[in-house]
Amino acid sequence: MSFQRSYLDPSPDLSTPPPSPWRARAEHIRRRPIRLRQAAFLLTAFTILCTFVYLSRHRQSDSYTYDDWIDIADRRVPLQSLQEPNLPLPPQNGHDHRPQHVPGRTPQLIEDHAIRPQVDVSKLDHSDTHADAVAVAAPAPAPEPIVFSLIMFSEDSANEGAILMKSILMYTSKPVEFHVICDEGAQAYLEKRIRLITRPTRNILVRFYRLTFDDMKRRIEREGAIVSDHSAGTPGLMKLFIHEILPESVSRAVFIDTDAFFITDPALLWDRFSSFKPDTAVSMPYHPDQSNEGWHHANRICSCIMLLDLARLRKFRLMDSSAYRAAGAPALAPAAFEAMFGAPGDDGKYEGVKLGDQGYWWAITSQMPKVFEHLSYDWEMSSCLMDMYGTGLGDDARGLEEEGRRQVHTLDTPQEGETVLPKMLHFNCLDGAPNYYEWDGWSDPQNSLGQRWQHAVKYHAGFKWLWLNAHKPMGTLTIETQEKVVFADELFAQRQAVGPRESA
Structure with a gap:
C-alpha cells in the first residue's frame, strides 16, 4: 500500500502536520455508537477463546497414562515390585489415582506384562449418563506351554540335543517345558548352557529326570519280552515308557530325536494336538511307499518325532509289566507285538525286531490303527531320505506349485499332491561323524545335501545361547532335578499293595 507524499512529509506552510488517516478513522469509529453486529462479533470471539482454553486444559489432564506413574517401558520399577495386581483407573478430572503400597500384600508377576484397569461395578455411579458402557477387563489366562520330552544319555547326545532345545527357544511364541530324561553327564552339559539365559523372553521350565542304566534295565525286565x-x-x-516316567500332571508331550532342530515356531506343531481324534494316542510321519521286509516294514514310520497323548497311553496301559500281569491288568502292546513278531522265542524275547523302539511302535500303530494319526512331512525332513524331498535353501521366489512339482518321495503317501514346507530338519543316517553338524558332507561342494542345507546347520549350531536373552526380562527360568524316577508300573504295584491292607 502507498500513501501520498503530503501525508508523510510535513508541509513547511503548516505549523502542524495533517492528522494521519488511520488515526482519523480510529477516532471516527470510537465516537460511533456500538451496533448489534459488532457486539455479536465480540461476544462470539470471546466464547471461542474461552472454549479453546478449557479444552486445552482438559486434554492435558486426560493425557496422563500409567506410564506416567510406573515406567513399565523402561522397567524403572521391576514387575516384581508392583504391589497391586489390579491397578485403579487412570487419573480423571485432574485427580491422582496412583496405586498406593499396601503393607503385607505379596507382589505378583503380571504374566502378559499389560496393565489392565479393573472396575468394581458395584461402586459405579449409575447416574452418569455420559458413560454408555463399562468394560470389565479380566486378566488374560496364562498361555499354555509347549511340552517336550527328550532323551539324552552321554555328553555326545547332549551336544546335539542342546541345538534342538536352542532352536525351540529361538522360534517359540509360547512358554516351553522341557522334560529331559538323562544321565548326570548330559544334565551337566545342558545346564551349563541353559543357565546362560538370565532374561528369558517367556517362561521356561527344565526338569531333568535322572535314570541309571540299572533303572532302565529293570523296567525292561519287568516288561519281559522286548x-x-x-x-x-x-x-x-525308553521312548516306549515316556508316559510312565513323566508324572500324571503332564498329559501331553512332543518327543524329538536329538539330531534335529526347528526352523519355525514349534507352537504350530503343538496345535496338532487340538485336532486329535478321540482314540488317537500317538502321531508320527507315515511313509507307506517305503518297504523293507527284513524290518517288518518298520521304516514306514519314523519315531524320530512323535506327538504323544500321555494321558491316553496311561489309560490304555501301553507297555506290559510283571506288576500288571500279577494284578490281572492287561496291557495294550503285547497283542500287537505277537501279531507282528510271533510269540517270544526260547529266551523269552521277540525275534526279528529291527530299528529298536521304532520296530515296536510300528507293531502298535499298524496293528491298532485307531490309536495312530499321520504327522505331516513338514515336521520330518529326514536325511535318511537323502533327497529330503528334493527341497532346500535357495530360490526364494519359487511358487508353491513349482516347489511341489520338484519334490520327491511323496507319491503314494498322505502327502501326495501337497507341497512339503519344511518346519523341522532331521539329520539322521549321516555316517562318519559322532555329531551330525560335524559331518564331512557339509564341506563337500559336490554333495547335494550339503549344498542345500549346510548354511542352516551352521547357523543353528553356532547360534549363541547368550543371544536368547531378551532386552527386558519378561519370563522366568526354572530348573528342577528329579533324582529318583518311579515308573508308573511301580506306582501301580504300590497302590495294589496298599489297597488290600486298607480293605482289611
Missing part, C-alpha cells in the same frame, strides 16, 4: 539291537540301545527303548 530287546533292542539298535545303536540307541537301552536308552532308545
